[in-house]
Amino acid sequence: MIRNRPVVAITLLWTFGYTIAYSLSGISWLSLYTTLIAAIAAVALWMLPIPGKTAVCGALVVVMAAGYYADYDGRNVSSLNPQAISQEAEAFTLEGVIADQVEVDGDKAAFTVQSADSRRERFAVSVKLLSRDEQAAAKTWQRADRVILQGTLQTPGEARNFDGFDYRRYLRFQHIHWQVSVKGAAQVQTASPDHWSWLQLLRWIDWFRSMLGDGMERLFPAAQSGFMKAMLIGLTNDIDPEQFQQFSQLGLTHIIAISGLHVAIFLACLLWTMRKLGFTRETYLITAMIAVPLYVAVTGAAPSIIRAGLMAVIGLYATYRQTLKDGLHTVLLVGLLMLLWEPYYLMNVSFQLSFLVTIGLIVGVPYANKLMPIRSRAWRDALSITIVAQIVSFPVSIYYFNQFSLLSLAANFVLVPVFSMFTMPGGTIALFVSFVWMPAGKALAWIVAQVNEWLFWVVSALSRWQLFQTIWPTPGIVWIIGYYAVWSLLVYSLLLRGGNGDSGNSAAESGPMLSAKGTQAKAGRLSANLAAKAGYCRLPLAVCMVCGMLAYAYEPDRWVQEGQVHFIDVGQGDSIFIRSPRSRSVILVDGGGTVSFHKPGNEWKQRSDPYEVGRKLLVPLLKQRGIHAIDYLIVTHQDADHIGGLQAVLEQIPVKQLLFNGTIKPNPGVETLFQTALANGVTLVKVYAGDILQVDEDTRLRFMYPLPASYTDGGIRVEKEQNTESVVFLMEMQGTRWLLTGDMEKPSETKVLELIEKDRIRGETATDKTPPLFPGTGPVDVLKVAHHGSKTSTTDAWLDAWRPQYAVISVGQYNTYGHPHPTVIARLGERGIPVLRTDADGEVQMSVKDGVIRVRTKLRSQIMKTGGNPLD
Incomplete structure (x- = not known):
């Protein structure tokens, strides 16, 4: 494949050089000078008749690429000095131009501003809209508008959980190093552009895309217009998140995301139409070469569409010139040019999937066709393309998305042709016909919509079959x-x-x-x-x-005999992931959640895709860690900051048993959660003080609150106040003891201590030698501090009874409740108890092996062990 193909070899070596520079960032001697010296050495060496020069020149190409990337990455820094602006960060004034399309969603407007000074630095701006009138005003802001705004300057947030999404890194790859938060549209002054620029051209493209999007909203039902806008012109803001999730689970997102498939269909329709209209070969090829870049611009110019567009233009030009072309040469030449223009494309999942699948199809389909026992060429090609695309894309898909449906091959083979041969061209024709005669456009759109309804029903039905959904941990590069x-x-x-x-x-x-x-x-x-x-x-x-x-x-850690307890940073809430060392059973305690307050008349504030902890944070983390099923889901109580994220967990990850406090909170979200659990066949188990869950030989859970069932009527009670009913349990794992307390408060702590004391006295005086219901108090290795460190719990008596070696507080950064309370911190400090906090440390991960607990935290990079100091 590489022999006699220098472009192939150079592109692969150049990519390898980028990978080395990215993985080993900080190598001081890599620079543009390194690239220049390596290039001179390679040219000189190539001209000498010495053996082995090909291998040495190849190594020099790798060095050249590494130096080029290191220089590019080294120049991607902010021109602002954080120390110099720290005093004025709260009242930062920014003047420049809006550099991208303004997105208005509910009470938020987001866009990028390019500063007007010589530095031309880019800032991510978020405007909190305070009224419906401000929302209407924000919708008039456009790309290329001059803008002056005042807000708070801050660095983007970094990943707070291991393997979590790193927003700071994401923005840096777009050359953005700062965020500006603005409160109210009154702090934003805009004016029309005062001179022509490329942004002005993009502004016209935005207007054209918006016009096409409005046309689709007039033609298609509300449930389909977002999908059609995403599939035809790349406008993804209005697509239903649940619908997108269904397509994602079946590996069909390439239908929605504009890619090479869309370019191929666009070109096929365009060329077929011009041939039927009698255009000459030269005319329709030149017209197509002009139309493809316009199509790329109108559909959003994502890396995958740029790749497909460049390949199409090169292929059309080669056909026009009647020159021989090599598909592999073409795709890798395009890739090399794109990487020279923007080295950060290499870290873009769209770029990676697009090129890997294209290269795989070029190289693999001919071999697959030889192995297919099918005589029909059309069926053989279709099956070979689908299988090869699935095999080639599989590692990248599980690396980024951690899921794969066993129905993906069948779904792609059956549904993609319908979407590509009917929905896409039919929707496009209906749209353009509607601009000429609306009734005819609506008639065509109605036919497309009926087919879409059937297709959506099939996708929805297939995506619900959890039996065929597999979850894969993030694999390594090796x-x-x-x-x-x-x-x-x-x-x-x-x-x-x-x-x-x-x-x-x-x-x-x-x-x-x-x-x-x-x-x-x-x-x-x-x-x-x-x-x-x-x-x-x-x-x-x-x-x-x-x-x-x-x-x-x-399951890469199948044979790892190590217990794990992860205190996940879900903001202001709790979520604790536990894996037992012997049976590898998975226990999830609570799921975090966002507390929201909705008032009548504020419906305009609702966002089409609001941030939801379970869907955006917790479920992706669990999938990345290879959690195929949850054996025990423990709901300590039913407040929103503990169960809000569990709805997404139940919908996407199989759960065997749900353990709860035997009460129900009168709340629509709680009712939906339990209904989803029952619909998915989850066993509901009430747990009370005295119950014991033997997970395996090394792990046991002793429940200590709420009160035993014998103290109550035994049924499920309606309980609005949930903190006082929190499930509290003591976990014993390989000789270590963990006390997990939910949001229990002082009265509950007192009752638990009284129950333990009564049980101790009963055990001492009983003649039947019955074992105690409750474990005795005494030192525990880890205490999960109740109620996020609120002053209503963690009393002196509680701490003196348990004497923890470590305390963990799950609390949101910059929370408005004042958690953790200084009184609680003082009590812990007086007893010399080290405190780990998710607001300061990010995720806290603890592992248990041979009775020893090792600790690491995401943000402070500290590693500790039980009873010791941070290790070197």
């Missing part, structure tokens, strides 16, 4: 390389196995003696037979290697 290597070995073995001995010419062997040609034929048959035998030998090994790679990726 595994991804190994995956492609073993698949290459498998395909090679299958091709060898397909060899046969019929390739020789039997007629040449007639006669008493073999002719020279007959001898060659016999040798050829012998070679084919040997190759086939080699294929038979390699095939079982290759199959076993592929299966082994997949099994390892699905």
Whole structure:
């Protein structure tokens, strides 16, 4: 594949150089000078007739690329000095131009501003809208408008959980280093552009896209217009999040996201139409070359569409010039040009998937066709393309999305042709016809909408089959390389196995003696037979290697005998992930959640896709950690900051048992949560003081609150005040003790201590030798401080009874409740108890092995062990 293809070799080596520079950032000697010196050395060496120069020049190309990336990345810094502006950050004035399309969603407007000074620095701006009139005003702001605004300057938030989304890194790859938060549209002054710029051209494109989007809203039902806008012109703001999730679960998001498929369909329709209208070959090829860049601009110019558009233009030009073209050369040349223009494309998932799948199809489909026992060329090509695309995209898909549906192959094979051959061209034709004659456009759109309804029903039904949804932890780069290597070995073995001995010419062997040609034929048959035998030998090994790679990726820590307790940073709320060391059982305690207050008349503030802890944070984290199912979901109580994120968990991850306090809070969200659990076949279990859950030989949960069922009527009670009913339990894991307390308050603490004391006295005086219901107090290794460190709990008596070695407080950064309270912090400090806080430390991860607890935190990079100091 690489021999005699220098562009292929250079592009692969250049990409490898970028990867090294990105992975080993901070190497001081990598710079543009390094690139220049390596380039001079490579040219000089190539001109010398010495052995091994190809390998050395290849290594120099890698160095050149690494230096180029390091120089580019090193210049991506802010021109503002954080120390110099710290005093004026609360009243920061920014003057510049709006550099992208303004997104208005509910009570928030977001856009990017490019400063008007010589530095031309970009700022991410978020405006909190205070009234409906301000919302209407914000919708008039456009790209290229001059703007002066005043707000609070701050650095973007970093990832607060291990493997979590890093917004700071995300913005940095867009050359943005600062956020400006503005309160009220009155702090924003805009004016029309005073001179022409490229932003003015993009402004016109925004207007055109908006016009097309408005046309789709007039043609299609509200439930479909967002989907059609995303699929046809790349406007994704209005697509239903639940619908997008359904497509994502089936691996069909490439239908929604503009990609090479859309360019191919656009070109096919355009060329077919011009041929039917009698255009000459030269005319329709030139017209297509002009139309493709316009289509790329109108659909948003994402990396995948840029790649497809550049390839299409190069292919059209080669056809116009009647020159031979090499598909692999073309795609890698496009990739190299894009990486030279913007090295950060390499970290873009759209860029990665687009190029990997395209290269895979170019290289793999011919081999797949040879292995397909199908005579029909059309069916063989369709099946080969679908299978190869699935195999090639699989590692990148699970790396970023951590899920794969076993129905994905069938869904792509059946549904993609319908969308691509009917919905996309039909919707486009209906849109443009509507600009000429609206009734005809609506009639065509109605037909498309009916087909869409059937397609959406199929997607919705298939996405609900949890049996076919698989969850994969994020794989390592070494595994991804190994995956492609073993698949290459498998395909090679299958091709060898397909060899046969019929390739020789039997007629040449007639006669008493073999002719020279007959001898060659016999040798050829012998070679084919040997190759086939080699294929038979390699095939079982290759199959076993592929299966082994997949099994390892699905559960890489199957044999790790280590307990895990992760206090996930979900903001102002609780969520604790526990995995037992022996059985690898998964326990999730609470799921965080966002507390929202809705008042009548404020419906305009509602956002189409609001931030939801479960869907945006908790579920992705659990999937990244390879949680295929949750054995025990413990709901300590039913306040929003503890159960808000669990709705998404129940919808996307199988749950076996849900343990709760035996009460129900009169709240629509709570009712929906329990209804979803019942609909998914989750067993509901009430737990009370005295109950014991034996997870495995090393892990046991002793429930200590609420009161035992014998103290109540035994039924499910309606309880509005949930803090006093929090589930409290003591977990014993490999000899370590963990006290998890929910949002219990002082009265509950007193009752627990009284119950323990009564049980101790009963045990001492009883004659039947019955074991105690409750464990005794005494030192615990870790105390989860109740109610986010509120002063209403964690009393002196409670701390003196348990004497924890560590205390963990799950609390939101900049929360408005004043948590944790200084009184609680003082009580812990007086007893010398180290405190770990999610607002200061981010996620707190603890592991248990051989009775020793090791701790690490996301933000402060500290590692500790039980009873000791931070380790070196």
